[in-house]
Amino acid sequence: MTTISYRQATNQDVPFLAKIRSENQETENHWNDRISAYLNYTHNPQQALKTRIIYVALHNNIIIGFVAGHLTTRYECQGELQWINVVEKYRQTGIASNLVQILAIWFIGQKSYKVCVDPGNDIARQFYKKNGAENLNSHWMFWEDIRNIII
Numbered sequence: 752m753t754t755i756s757y758r759q760a761t762n763q764d765v766p767f768l769a770k771i772r773s774e775n776q777e778t779e780n781h782w783n784d785r786i787s788a789y790l791n792y793t794h795n796p797q798q799a800l801k802t803r804i805i806y807v808a809l810h811n812n813i814i815i816g817f818v819a820g821h822l823t824t825r826y827e828c829q830g831e832l833q834w835i836n837v838v839e840k841y842r843q844t845g846i847a848s849n850l851v852q853i854l855a856i857w858f859i860g861q862k863s864y865k866v867c868v869d870p871g872n873d874i875a876r877q878f879y880k881k882n883g884a885e886n887l888n889s890h891w892m893f894w895e896d897i898r899n900i901i902i
């Protein structure tokens with residue numbers, strides 16, 4: 752049985768996150784800059800507050816996925832899921848759903864229950880729907896109360 756572990760990300764993890772994120776979009780350099788700046792508060796998504804976090808999923812000490820989220824006032828939400836990625840060969844085994852659970856627990860700890868997400872693509876939209884999110888408008892999705900999805 753494959754054992755996956757989860758922990759909070761550090762700045763040292765950023766190159767690994769950049770590599771994973773660049774498998775679908777943009778370059779490793781782009782994501783190195785972007786994710787570092789997100790963690791160091793020099794890149795702030797619209798209406799983002801400073802409080803933010805990244806969690807990673809690991810298999811045999813190798814990072815195979817991550818999720819990032821922050822507090823916000825965007826769309827009258829209190830939280831926003833910024834990025835989520837799982838390395839292709841580990842997909843559809845529940846790792847991203849576990850990452851959403853871990854991030855949801857963090858949001859609850861921040862007393863931030865209404866959480867938005869920009870799905871970006873159809874698979875992600877199906878993924879968020881499966882994880883309890885609803886449509887906020889023609890593009891964005893949200894959890895009215897992220898406490899409701901905790902298993």
Ligand SMILES: CC(C)(COP(=O)(O)OP(=O)(O)OC[C@H]1O[C@@H](n2cnc3c(N)ncnc32)[C@H](O)[C@@H]1OP(=O)(O)O)[C@@H](O)C(=O)NCCC(=O)NCCS
Pocket residue numbers: 775833834835836837838841842843844845846847848849869870871872874875877878879881
């Ligand atoms: C979206 C993503 C994070 C899902 O990761 P994952 O670990 O495969 O997700 P899970 O295994 O937890 O999937 C849970 C549910 O999501 C949906 N889902 C996931 N992959 C799917 C696919 N390829 N086709 C259709 N539905 C899919 C299903 O409803 C699935 O439930 P099921 O297994 O009971 O059918 C992953 O596909 C990914 O990294 N995509 C590229 C990055 C991206 O688009 N991120 C989102 C925007 S930032």
